[in-house]
Amino acid sequence: MRSNPSSIRGRLDRAGILLSGLCAVHCVAGIVLVGVLGLGGELLLSPAIHEVGLALAVVFGAVSLGFGVLRHGRMTPLVTGGAGIVLMALALFVGHGLPEALLTICGVGLVAGAHLFNLRGHAAH
Template sequence: MRSALLAIRDRLDRAGILLSGLCAVHCVLGVVLVGVLGLGGEALLAPEIHRIGLGLALGVGLVSLGFGVLRHGRIAPLVIGGLGLSLMAAALLVGHGLPEAVLTILGVALVALAHIRNLHAAC
């Protein structure tokens, strides 16, 4: 049973890394396609996409990073991930544009780093 729970937590960390990467790609493509080419603004910059992404990041992050602390006792991944999630939440408040993209990309980079550190700490 314990090994099954650990496998689920590892999968959640990997999912968190994948979601972070997809979010960063979305932000960069959004800035390029909308800012430079004027394409896809309604779909790429829809507030619902950002709220749903933040909700997924919060759920995956809190579960996997929280379980990581319980497993290996290191709080650093949870703190790093919390800071990243805070930056992502702040990005929702600044409106669309470069500040939002910068906050989001920094946030997802920190969340991905937290998941990576969580996986390494569990080894």
């Protein structure tokens, strides 16, 4: 079966990349708006936003990266995405501020990269 760029798994990978980018923007916006301007702290720093984001990352990652391994046999995207999710989870435990933002941004960067590697690995087959 040939690669179909509009496949469900491909769409999940693209959605994972988009969600990772939105998460990074949220982190930077949170630091700027709350730290510098003192605005939006209750909404931007809500633990629920971070917990939901992590849950989405786990679901999208498990499905699309897991299926990617089955399809193209490469473990690198799954391992990279798993490392990113671990960093994102650690960010939940360090409290708000620069350490949380750095862990989260590094984590979502790894997750986005994993989805990109997964798309490329799928296209190679």
